[in-house]
Amino acid sequence: MLGGNGDGVAPRDLSLPAHAARRARIYAELSLWEPAEMAATQSHRAALWLSALPTPGVGGGAIPGDAMRAALRLWIGVAPRSTPPAPCCRCGADVDTDGRNFLSACPQQELRRARLHHHILGLVAAALRPAPAWADVVVEAGLDEAHGVLRPDLRAKHGTSGVVTWADVSVAWPFAARMVAPVADTPLRVVAGEAREAAKSAKYSSSLPATATPHEFTPLVWEAFGRVAPATDRWLTEAFRGPALAAVRAGLLRDVSVAMWRSHARGVAYGCASCFGFEAPPVGGGATMEGASPLLARIGE
Numbered sequence: 663m664l665g666g667n668g669d670g671v672a673p674r675d676l677s678l679p680a681h682a683a684r685r686a687r688i689y690a691e692l693s694l695w696e697p698a699e700m701a702a703t704q705s706h707r708a709a710l711w712l713s714a715l716p717t718p719g720v721g722g723g724a725i726p727g728d729a730m731r732a733a734l735r736l737w738i739g740v741a742p743r744s745t746p747p748a749p750c751c752r753c754g755a756d757v758d759t760d761g762r763n764f765l766s767a768c769p770q771q772e773l774r775r776a777r778l779h780h781h782i783l784g785l786v787a788a789a790l791r792p793a794p795a796w797a798d799v800v801v802e803a804g805l806d807e808a809h810g811v812l813r814p815d816l817r818a819k820h821g822t823s824g825v826v827t828w829a830d831v832s833v834a835w836p837f838a839a840r841m842v843a844p845v846a847d848t849p850l851r852v853v854a855g856e857a858r859e860a861a862k863s864a865k866y867s868s869s870l871p872a873t874a875t876p877h878e879f880t881p882l883v884w885e886a887f888g889r890v891a892p893a894t895d896r897w898l899t900e901a902f903r904g905p906a907l908a909a910v911r912a913g914l915l916r917d918v919s920v921a922m923w924r925s926h927a928r929g930v931a932y933g934c935a936s937c938f939g940f941e942a943p944p945v946g947g948g949a950t951m952e953g954a955s956p957l958l959a960r961i962g963e
Contacts, residue, residue, distance in 0.1 A: 701849030706889035710919035729927035742930040766835040778925040834858035855891025
């Protein structure tokens with residue numbers, strides 16, 4: 663029988679144990695970091711940036727050759743540069759060859775990470791504002807009962823239900839020391855994203871206004887290598903429901919993915935600068951490898 667084995671079980675489902683066993687054999691030969699890195703780039707829309715059309719401009723999907731080489735090195739799990747980094751970063755932390763300190767924990771990268779956060783927030787707000795179902799979209803509105811201590815990134819009112827949604831954008835790093843083992847052990851779950859969603863909900867939900875108008879909170883969380891956290895995915899599906907908004911949602915997810923990987927490419931360059939102590943050139947400005955600086959040429963090797 664096409665599409666099943668007569669018992670209502672699809673052939674794809676029958677093959678799952680074999681795939682799981684093969685994955686376990688492959689993972690057994692790897693260090694703990696390597697399966698965690700592989701998991702972080704699998705499923706849950708992690709690869710959307712690779713499907714973006716190379717349109718120019720800040721809002722386009724193009725990632726120039728030098729930046730694309732840096733991003734792809736991270737994507738396939740090799741060191742972001744062929745030249746090994748110095749053993750210690752300017753921030754005092756030990757440096758691993760895979761650039762994890764550069765991209766996540768290094769204080770030298772705080773400004774880049776903040777820019778990425780603000781850009782993702784801007785993309786979400788820009789997608790909601792013209793959507794017919796949403797009104798009164800406000801960025802960075804404070805919760806009155808929290809006396810200005812809590813400031814969710816976004817507030818919007820659903821025009822049909824009247825529910826006011828508060829949201830907070832976050833990028834979760836799956837290679838924090840406490841996350842590596844869970845990510846490697848459950849590669850098909852968005853472990854770091856789920857943990858960040860739970861933390862955000864616990865932080866904000868209890869402080870929502872207690873009024874006749876319903877209020878709800880949703881986290882908007884992506885993992886750093888692109889996977890969309892589950893509660894975030896469900897809310898975006900509901901927020902942009904219907905054929906007319908499907909393209910808006912797809913474009914939003916793609917644009918966030920491209921922004922994240924552009925940021926990674928910059929992180930490689932500036933992370934190297936933090937380690938070696940020289941000025942890093944901008945990444946993503948459209949230069950070809952022929953015209954790139956020696957640093958970017960090494961990144962693209």
